[in-house]
Amino acid sequence: MTDTIPHWLSKQADLSPSHPAIELDDGTIVTFSELKESSQRFARKLTHLGVEKGSHVGILSTNQIPMLIAIHALSYLGAVGVLLNTRLTNEELNYQLKDANVSFLLTSVLLKEQASMLDVEITQSFFDIEALPEKETPLETEINLEAVFTIIYTSGTTGFPKGVVHTYGNHWWSAVGSALNLGLQKHDKWLIPLPIFHVSGLSTSIKSVIYGMPIYLLEKFDTKTVHNALMEKQITIVSVVTMMVQRLLDELSKASYPKELRCLLLGGGPAPKALLERAKEKNVPVFQSYGMTETASQIVTLSPMDALEKLGSAGKPLFPARLKIENQADAQVGEIFVKGPMVTTGYYNNKSANEKSIQEGWLATGDLGYLDEEGYLYVVDRRNDLIISGGENIYPSEIEGVLSGMKQIKEAGVTGRKDETWGQVPVAFIVKGMEVSMEEIKAYLQTRLAKYKQPKEFYFVKELPRNAANKLVRNRLIQELNK
Amino acid sequence: MTDTIPHWLSKQADLSPSHPAIELDDGTIVTFSELKESSQRFARKLTHLGVEKGSHVGILSTNQIPMLIAIHALSYLGAVGVLLNTRLTNEELNYQLKDANVSFLLTSVLLKEQASMLDVEITQSFFDIEALPEKETPLETEINLEAVFTIIYTSGTTGFPKGVVHTYGNHWWSAVGSALNLGLQKHDKWLIPLPIFHVSGLSTSIKSVIYGMPIYLLEKFDTKTVHNALMEKQITIVSVVTMMVQRLLDELSKASYPKELRCLLLGGGPAPKALLERAKEKNVPVFQSYGMTETASQIVTLSPMDALEKLGSAGKPLFPARLKIENQADAQVGEIFVKGPMVTTGYYNNKSANEKSIQEGWLATGDLGYLDEEGYLYVVDRRNDLIISGGENIYPSEIEGVLSGMKQIKEAGVTGRKDETWGQVPVAFIVKGMEVSMEEIKAYLQTRLAKYKQPKEFYFVKELPRNAANKLVRNRLIQELNK
Numbered sequence: 002m003t004d005t006i007p008h009w010l011s012k013q014a015d016l017s018p019s020h021p022a023i024e025l026d027d028g029t030i031v032t033f034s035e036l037k038e039s040s041q042r043f044a045r046k047l048t049h050l051g052v053e054k055g056s057h058v059g060i061l062s063t064n065q066i067p068m069l070i071a072i073h074a075l076s077y078l079g080a081v082g083v084l085l086n087t088r089l090t091n092e093e094l095n096y097q098l099k100d101a102n103v104s105f106l107l108t109s110v111l112l113k114e115q116a117s118m119l120d121v122e123i124t125q126s127f128f129d130i131e132a133l134p135e136k137e138t139p140l141e142t143e144i145n146l147e148a149v150f151t152i153i154y155t156s157g158t159t160g161f162p163k164g165v166v167h168t169y170g171n172h173w174w175s176a177v178g179s180a181l182n183l184g185l186q187k188h189d190k191w192l193i194p195l196p197i198f199h200v201s202g203l204s205t206s207i208k209s210v211i212y213g214m215p216i217y218l219l220e221k222f223d224t225k226t227v228h229n230a231l232m233e234k235q236i237t238i239v240s241v242v243t244m245m246v247q248r249l250l251d252e253l254s255k256a257s258y259p260k261e262l263r264c265l266l267l268g269g270g271p272a273p274k275a276l277l278e279r280a281k282e283k284n285v286p287v288f289q290s291y292g293m294t295e296t297a298s299q300i301v302t303l304s305p306m307d308a309l310e311k312l313g314s315a316g317k318p319l320f321p322a323r324l325k326i327e328n329q330a331d332a333q334v335g336e337i338f339v340k341g342p343m344v345t346t347g348y349y350n351n352k353s354a355n356e357k358s359i360q361e362g363w364l365a366t367g368d369l370g371y372l373d374e375e376g377y378l379y380v381v382d383r384r385n386d387l388i389i390s391g392g393e394n395i396y397p398s399e400i401e402g403v404l405s406g407m408k409q410i411k412e413a414g415v416t417g418r419k420d421e422t423w424g425q426v427p428v429a430f431i432v433k434g435m436e437v438s439m440e441e442i443k444a445y446l447q448t449r450l451a452k453y454k455q456p457k458e459f460y461f462v463k464e465l466p467r468n469a470a471n472k473l474v475r476n477r478l479i480q481e482l483n484k
Numbered sequence: 485m486t487d488t489i490p491h492w493l494s495k496q497a498d499l500s501p502s503h504p505a506i507e508l509d510d511g512t513i514v515t516f517s518e519l520k521e522s523s524q525r526f527a528r529k530l531t532h533l534g535v536e537k538g539s540h541v542g543i544l545s546t547n548q549i550p551m552l553i554a555i556h557a558l559s560y561l562g563a564v565g566v567l568l569n570t571r572l573t574n575e576e577l578n579y580q581l582k583d584a585n586v587s588f589l590l591t592s593v594l595l596k597e598q599a600s601m602l603d604v605e606i607t608q609s610f611f612d613i614e615a616l617p618e619k620e621t622p623l624e625t626e627i628n629l630e631a632v633f634t635i636i637y638t639s640g641t642t643g644f645p646k647g648v649v650h651t652y653g654n655h656w657w658s659a660v661g662s663a664l665n666l667g668l669q670k671h672d673k674w675l676i677p678l679p680i681f682h683v684s685g686l687s688t689s690i691k692s693v694i695y696g697m698p699i700y701l702l703e704k705f706d707t708k709t710v711h712n713a714l715m716e717k718q719i720t721i722v723s724v725v726t727m728m729v730q731r732l733l734d735e736l737s738k739a740s741y742p743k744e745l746r747c748l749l750l751g752g753g754p755a756p757k758a759l760l761e762r763a764k765e766k767n768v769p770v771f772q773s774y775g776m777t778e779t780a781s782q783i784v785t786l787s788p789m790d791a792l793e794k795l796g797s798a799g800k801p802l803f804p805a806r807l808k809i810e811n812q813a814d815a816q817v818g819e820i821f822v823k824g825p826m827v828t829t830g831y832y833n834n835k836s837a838n839e840k841s842i843q844e845g846w847l848a849t850g851d852l853g854y855l856d857e858e859g860y861l862y863v864v865d866r867r868n869d870l871i872i873s874g875g876e877n878i879y880p881s882e883i884e885g886v887l888s889g890m891k892q893i894k895e896a897g898v899t900g901r902k903d904e905t906w907g908q909v910p911v912a913f914i915v916k917g918m919e920v921s922m923e924e925i926k927a928y929l930q931t932r933l934a935k936y937k938q939p940k941e942f943y944f945v946k947e948l949p950r951n952a953a954n955k956l957v958r959n960r961l962i963q964e965l966n967k
Binding site: 317376 | 489490492495496498499501660663664667668669670694695696800803804806825858859
C-alpha cells in the first residue's frame with residue numbers, strides 16, 4: 002500500500018515550482034522546478050556515461066549545488082549514491098569504494114585530481130558530466146520506498162567501516178518523523194553548515210524536497226558566516242554540533258537572534274550542561290537530539306515543550322520510532338536500542354554486522370543511556386568509546402587497527418581527551434615492539450588516516466590496562482597517564 | 485518495513501501526556517494521557533461485553549468525548565468501528581448494520597431508546613459501558629497500518645450505500661499528507677463543527693492524536709458558538725462546508741478574526757466563487773479542498789501560496805497522492821481519478837463496486853473536473869448528480885430507489901435545486917402509476933429516508949427526460965420544469 006510514491010522531487014516541483022529549494026550565501030537561488038530540471042538533465046547525461054538502475058555511484062564532494070543535483074539525478078535513474086567523506090585519505094576512500102562496489106565516481110572540480118588517483122573505473126567531475134550530451138532515457142516517475150537510495154560509511158565498534166544502507170523509506174520516514182516533532186511552518190528555511198556526505202546534511206536536503214522548504218546551503222561551517230545568516234536570512238532551523246553552538250554563542254555576545262530562528266538542532270553527542278544553560282540564558286532555542294547514520298538523522302529529540310525542564314536529555318523517540326534500554330550495566334544504565342521505519346535495514350554486504358546489530362528491526366546502538374521516570378532519554382556514553390571531535394565520529398578501534406599495522410608497534414590503545422575547541426580529540430597509547438619514534442608513527446598515519454582521526458598526542462607505555470578477560474579498558478587509559 | 489507503528493494514542497500520551505487532546509466549549513479539557521487511560525479502561529470494559537479483535541462495533545452518536553473514547557478503545561482491541569450517521573432513519577441504519585455485520589452497537593444516552601429498536605444483538609450506551617467492570621485483557625501496543633480501523637457508509641451512484649473501509653494506514657497517511665500540506669505548528673488547535681461519524685470529523689480527531697494537537701470539539705455547528713470560539717479560543721484551523729462559511733462571514737460583519745486563525749478548510753463540494761471572493765475581501769483564509777469518504781478526508785488542497793491566484797480551484801493533490809483526468813467528456817473535462825496511501829482499499833464486502841471503482845490503486849471518483857495548464861484541479865461537477873446539502877451528500881439514485889418502491893409510483897427522478905441556505909436541496913419528479921397525493925408520498929418517506937434526504941418539492945410529470953439509451957438525464961429535470 003505504502004510502497005510506492007510519486008518521485009518526490011517531481012512531486013514538489015509540481016506543487017511548488019517557483020519556490021526556492023536551495024539558497025546560497027552569494028544570493029544564488031535554485032527553485033524546485035529548476036532543481037528538478039537540472040537533476041533530470043544530469044541523469045540523462047549520466048546515462049551517457051553508463052550509469053543505470055542499480056549502479057553504485059560514489060559522490061566525493063563538499064557541499065555545493067552540483068552535488069545535490071547529482072544525488073537527485075541518481076534517484077531519477079534508480080542508482081545508488083555512496084557518499085564519501087572528503088576528509089578521508091585515499092587509502093580509507095579506496096576501502097569504501099571497493100567495499101561498496103562503486104564503479105563510477107562523481108566529484109567536484111577541485112577534488113578531481115585527488116579523486117582520479119582512487120581505484121575506480123570511471124571518475125568524472127560534475128563539470129565533466131555537464132559537458133556530456135543528454136541521452137534519451139526513461140527516468141523514474143515513482144519512488145519505491147523499499148529501494149536503496151544511499152550508502153554512508155561509519156566505522157562502528159569493529160574497526161572496519163561499514164556501509165549503512167538507507168532506503169528511500171528511511172529518508173521519507175525520517176522527514177515525516179522530524180516534521181511531526183519539530184512542526185512545519187510555511188516560512189521554514191533550514192541552514193546546513195554540516196557536510197551533505199554525512200547523514201545530517203543529506204537528510205535535511207531530502208526534507209527540503211519532501212516539505213517544499215528551502216535549505217540555506219553553506220560549503221562549510223564558518224562562525225561569522227553562520228552568525229550573519231542567522232541574523233539576516235530568515236533562517237528558522239539550523240543543524241549544529243556542540244562546537245558550533247559554543248562559537249555561535251561567543252559571537253552572539255549581547256545581541257539576540259531574530260524570533261524566526263526557532264530551532265538549533267543539536268546532534269553529534271551529548272552537549273555539556275553548561276553550554277545548554279548558557280544557550281538558555283541567551284534565549285537560544287537549542288534542541289538536544291540523538292541519532293546516528295543508522296537512523297537516517299535524529300531519532301530522539303527534546304521537544305520544544307520540554308526543552309527547559311529536561312536540560313541534558315535527548316528527549317523522546319520521534320513518532321513513530323521506538324526505544325528501549327537493555328543489557329543493563331547497573332540498575333539504570335544500559336544499551337540503547339531503537340526501532341522504526343527510519344532505521345537502516347542493514348549494513349551493505351555485511352551479514353555478520355547485521356546479525357550482531359539488528360534483530361527484529363531493533364538496532365543495538367552500542368550507546369549507553371537511561372530513561373528517567375517520565376521516559377526521557379539521557380545518553381550517558383556514545384557507543385563503546387566513540388570519540389566525537391567537532392561533529393565527526395572517531396572509532397578508537399579503527400585507529401588502533403591502523404597503528405597495530407605498523408610493524409614496530411606491538412599494540413595500541415586509543416581514547417578521547419576533552420578539548421576546548423573540538424569537544425574531544427583522539428590520543429594514543431603505544432606499546433612498542435621495536436624502536437620507533439613519534440615522527441615515524443605520524444608519517445605512517447599520514448596516508449592512512451584522515452587528519453581528524455590522527456591522534457593529537459602519543460604516549461609510549463609498557464602495557465595497556467586490561468580487564469580480567471584481557472579486554473582493553475579504554476576508559477582507564479587516561480587514568481594510567483595520571484598515575 | 486512501515487507496516488507496524490506503536491499505538492498512536494499510547495505514543496502521543498508518552499510524548500505529550502499533559503497536553504490537551506480535546507477541548508470543549510464548556511471549558512472541559514482532556515489531556516492525551518487522560519484520553520489514553522480512559523480509552524484503555526473503556527476497552528477493558530468492552531471486553532467484558534464480548535468485543536474482541538475483529539468485532540464490528542457500530543457507533544451511533546453525535547460529537548462528544550465518550551464517542552472518541554469508544555473509537556480509540558476499539559483500536560486498543562483491534563476491533564472495527566462502523567460509524568453511523570445519526571440523521572438516518574432506522575430503516576437506513578438497519579441496512580448498514582446488517583451490511584457491515586455489526587454485532588455490537590454503542591450509542592449515546594440520548595439516542596439509546598432509538599438505538600435499541602435497531603436490529604443488533606447488543607446495544608449499550610457509552611454510559612452503560614462505563615458502569616461495567618473492567619476485564620483484564622491484553623491491549624494492542626502496536627498498530628498494523630494495513631489493518632482495518634473504521635467503516636463509513638456512502639451511497640455512491642448505485643443507490644445502495646457502500647461501506648468505505650479505512651485502514652489505520654489510510655488515516656495515518658491522510659494525517660501526514662495534510663501536515664505536509666497545511667504545515668504543523670506548535671500552537672495548532674483544530675475546531676470540529678462537523679460530525680465525527682463523517683470522515684472529516686473522524687480524520688481530524690485522528691490527526692489530533694498523530695500531531696499531538698488539541699481539537700476543539702462542538703456537538704454541532706452553531707454560527708454564534710463557532711464565531712465566538714474562532715474569536716476567543718486561539719483556534720488555528722477549522723473544518724467547514726460552504727453553508728458555514730456563508731454564515732460565519734455574515735456574523736463577522738466588520739470585525740476580523742484573530743491572526744492565529746490560519747485556515748478554514750473548506751470541503752463538501754465546490755464553493756461559489758462569490759463566496760470565496762467575499763472571504764478574500766475580509767481576509768478570511770478559506771482553503772478550498774477536494775476529498776470524499778474514500779480518500780479519508782481531503783486529498784487535494786489549494787495551498788496557502790496559491791489561494792489568491794487560483795480562486796475556485798481545489799488545488800493540487802497532497803504529498804504523496806496522485807490525480808489524473810480520464811474518460812474525457814470533452815477536450816478538457818473528464819472523470820477524476822485519485823491514488824495514494826490515503827485512498828480506501830475498497831468497499832466492505834462489495835466485490836462488484838470494488839471492481840468497478842478501483843483499479844491498480846486508482847479510484848474512479850465519478851466526479852468531473854479538469855486540470856489547468858499549471859496542474860490545478862477544478863472540480864466541475866460532483867459525482868454523477870451528487871447533491872450536497874449543508875455538507876451532507878445526497879445521492880439521487882438512492883431517493884429514486886425508495887420512491888419507486890411505493891406501489892403507486894411508476895418512476896421517479898431526483899435532482900438538486902440551488903438553495904440559499906443549504907447550497908442545494910433535493911427535489912423529486914414523479915410519474916404516477918396510480919393516484920397518490922403529495923402527503924401520502926411524504927408520509928411514506930418519513931421512516932425510510934433521513935430528513936435531509938427527503939425531497940423539499942415534488943412535481944408530478946407525465947414522463948422523465950431520457951437519452952437515446954433510455955437513461956435518465958437528471959440535469960434536464962429542472963429544465964423540463966421551466967418549459
